[in-house]
Amino acid sequence: MDAKTYPLQDILKPERRYIIPTFQRDYEWTLDGQWRLLFEDLETTAERLLDVRTGGEEGSKLKAKEQTVSPHFLGAIVCASLPFATGGVALRSVIDGQQRLTTVQLLVRGLLDVLVETNSDRIKSVRRMLFNPDDVIESPEEIYKLWPRRKDRELWPVALGDALPSYDGKADHLYLQARKYFSQASRDFATNANGIVDPARLVALADAMSSLFKLVVIDLDDNDDAQVIFEVLNGRQTPLSAIDLVKNLLFLRGELADEDVEKLYDEHWAQFDDRWWKQEVGRGHAQRGRRDVLLSVWLTAATGSEANVGHLYREARTYLNDGPKTEEVLEQLSTFAKAYQSIYDAAPVEDQRLVTAYRRIRALDITTAIPLLAWLRTLPSVALPHEDHVRAVRAVESWALRRAYIGWQTRGYGTHLARVLREAKLAADKEANVADAVVVGLQGGVLDWPSDDEIEEAFLTRRFYDGMAQMRIRLLLGAIDDRLRREDLNEPTATVTYDDLQIEHIMPQSWETHWPIADALGTIVPKDEVDLKWQTLSAERRRTVDRIGNLTLVTATFNRDVSNLGWAVKKPEFEKQKSLVINYEVARSDAWNEGKIADRARVLAAAAIRLWPAATKLLSASS
Numbered sequence: 001m002d003a004k005t006y007p008l009q010d011i012l013k014p015e016r017r018y019i020i021p022t023f024q025r026d027y028e029w030t031l032d033g034q035w036r037l038l039f040e041d042l043e044t045t046a047e048r049l050l051d052v053r054t055g056g057e058e059g060s061k062l063k064a065k066e067q068t069v070s071p072h073f074l075g076a077i078v079c080a081s082l083p084f085a086t087g088g089v090a091l092r093s094v095i096d097g098q099q100r101l102t103t104v105q106l107l108v109r110g111l112l113d114v115l116v117e118t119n120s121d122r123i124k125s126v127r128r129m130l131f132n133p134d135d136v137i138e139s140p141e142e143i144y145k146l147w148p149r150r151k152d153r154e155l156w157p158v159a160l161g162d163a164l165p166s167y168d169g170k171a172d173h174l175y176l177q178a179r180k181y182f183s184q185a186s187r188d189f190a191t192n193a194n195g196i197v198d199p200a201r202l203v204a205l206a207d208a209m210s211s212l213f214k215l216v217v218i219d220l221d222d223n224d225d226a227q228v229i230f231e232v233l234n235g236r237q238t239p240l241s242a243i244d245l246v247k248n249l250l251f252l253r254g255e256l257a258d259e260d261v262e263k264l265y266d267e268h269w270a271q272f273d274d275r276w277w278k279q280e281v282g283r284g285h286a287q288r289g290r291r292d293v294l295l296s297v298w299l300t301a302a303t304g305s306e307a308n309v310g311h312l313y314r315e316a317r318t319y320l321n322d323g324p325k326t327e328e329v330l331e332q333l334s335t336f337a338k339a340y341q342s343i344y345d346a347a348p349v350e351d352q353r354l355v356t357a358y359r360r361i362r363a364l365d366i367t368t369a370i371p372l373l374a375w376l377r378t379l380p381s382v383a384l385p386h387e388d389h390v391r392a393v394r395a396v397e398s399w400a401l402r403r404a405y406i407g408w409q410t411r412g413y414g415t416h417l418a419r420v421l422r423e424a425k426l427a428a429d430k431e432a433n434v435a436d437a438v439v440v441g442l443q444g445g446v447l448d449w450p451s452d453d454e455i456e457e458a459f460l461t462r463r464f465y466d467g468m469a470q471m472r473i474r475l476l477l478g479a480i481d482d483r484l485r486r487e488d489l490n491e492p493t494a495t496v497t498y499d500d501l502q503i504e505h506i507m508p509q510s511w512e513t514h515w516p517i518a519d520a521l522g523t524i525v526p527k528d529e530v531d532l533k534w535q536t537l538s539a540e541r542r543r544t545v546d547r548i549g550n551l552t553l554v555t556a557t558f559n560r561d562v563s564n565l566g567w568a569v570k571k572p573e574f575e576k577q578k579s580l581v582i583n584y585e586v587a588r589s590d591a592w593n594e595g596k597i598a599d600r601a602r603v604l605a606a607a608a609i610r611l612w613p614a615a616t617k618l619l620s621a622s623s
């Protein structure tokens with residue numbers, strides 16, 4: 001990155017063009033917002049210069065004195081070099097600061113109007129800040145130092161042309177309003193008490209603008225990360241969209257290659273203007289707009305390596321430098337957008353098994369699985385038949401949910417799943433079974449696929465309620481209840497909204513009053529804080545009440561007043577919970593103790609094992 005401060009004349013007079021990427025936001029600066037303040041700054045700077053020029057000094061002393069006049073800093077613009085023909089006009093893409101630079105051009109044009117009116121000797125000097133010389137241009141638009149986004153290119157020659165536009169007032173485009181304002185403001189500044197334009201004041205205004213108005217120009221090279229630089233420049237107050245930078249890069253390259261960017265935009269990009277895509281998702285530092293998330297998903301799938309969400313633009317630019325052409329990238333992004341929307345329940349999905357798997361993976365917030373799932377959706381049926389597609393997605397679901405309910409680490413999921421994606425892509429290239437590649441890839445190493453025995457052990461010993469989000473417990477119990485309902489042919493079809501149910505401890509956490517402790521022989525052990533036997537059994541009781549075998553779901557009709565009472569009182573309440581299969585055996589139990597909790601844990605574990613099969617159960621018969 002090369003950052004330097006220059007007076008406007010050093011930025012605008014050289015033979016150079018500043019290109020505003022086509023699909024940047026509209027020009028939005030206004031009179032009350034920015035124009036008046038900008039011109040007041042110019043007036044103040046010009047007055048400082050006039051004070052020196054009217055101070056009595058001449059010759060070299062005057063020139064030296066002028067060098068001491070304080071400049072005014074306009075802020076910063078960020079540019080990136082663009083390829084241009086040898087011997088042609090140098091090109092810069094204005095990545096950040098288009099509002100500021102556009103306004104400066106309109107200020108120059110407004111001042112030039114008054115210079116022309118008065119036949120000032122500064123006309124040629126100021127014109128060079130707007131237009132390139134005729135002898136260096138090869139096409140009409142190359143005459144303009146600044147070339148706006150495509151939407152405004154028909155108007156720009158009118159806004160900057162020598163012929164005065166036909167002003168219509170507030171209905172005018174902001175370009176024309178700005179030119180008119182700066183022209184009148186320049187005229188007012190230079191007009192003396194007699195109503196005559198004072199050439200000295202007008203020249204001071206032109207010289208102050210040219211020499212004492214300064215900009216910081218940040219020129220990026222290929223190793224700079226524009227996204228991070230912008231965050232620093234903007235004080236991290238406004239999140240900057242990596243995908244907007246990629247969009248600008250793609251469409252600018254498309255323009256330079258004479259592609260029909262309007263058609264490309266309508267066919268592939270217009271969908272991203274929808275509000276749904278602009279919503280932010282995630283929490284805390286991970287919160288990002290959906291479009292940036294999509295960019296990360298696509299980039300991970302395209303490269304086979306986990307994208308760094310903090311440096312998306314840099315990584316995308318690196319990939320695009322040697323990667324596919326603009327239209328191909330836009331087609332890919334559009335295809336992945338449809339896949340992403342399907343995964344996030346914003347577009348139809350053809351199979352309820354996929355809908356359910358996507359919902360559960362989303363509920364666990366396993367976002368690192370989305371690139372793999374999205375890529376699977378982009379494959380044609382000849383490469384991934386429908387049943388294989390379902391099998392591959394169920395494999396991701398089973399692997400992820402088994403690990404979640406055992407409590408195994410999630411660190412490294414991104415790298416692991418990116419490797420699985422690479423292996424699946426390799427299988428597709430070789431016309432091998434993609435689903436089998438996913439199943440095999442998910443196994444092994446520190447992020448292995450849990451076995452059936454490990455599932456049962458976790459259900460018997462893990463304190464689910466103490467160390468797991470209630471949403472995950474609700475998901476687990478709801479999924480098991482749904483599975484048991486589907487397995488029982490005598491059960492009527494029912495739709496249960498599990499998210500609306502409440503988690504209930506069958507044996508309450510406050511058990512001491514109504515739930516006495518018994519030893520292995522069934523003998524009651526009275527509470528005695530100093531009794532080692534009671535200490536051991538009560539510690540185990542506290543662990544047991546939070547295990548999955550003691551947890552269930554209840555509807556709003558459950559009487560919460562009985563939650564901490566004895567089993568004889570609670571049992572009738574469970575008998576009323578007939579809408580949930582997981583409560584049938586609970587209601588039929590004559591007693592509820594540690595043994596019953598362990599028995600129920602085994603039943604739930606067996607259902608979970610059937611629900612989320614082991615890896616061997618998901619491999620094809622031919623594997």
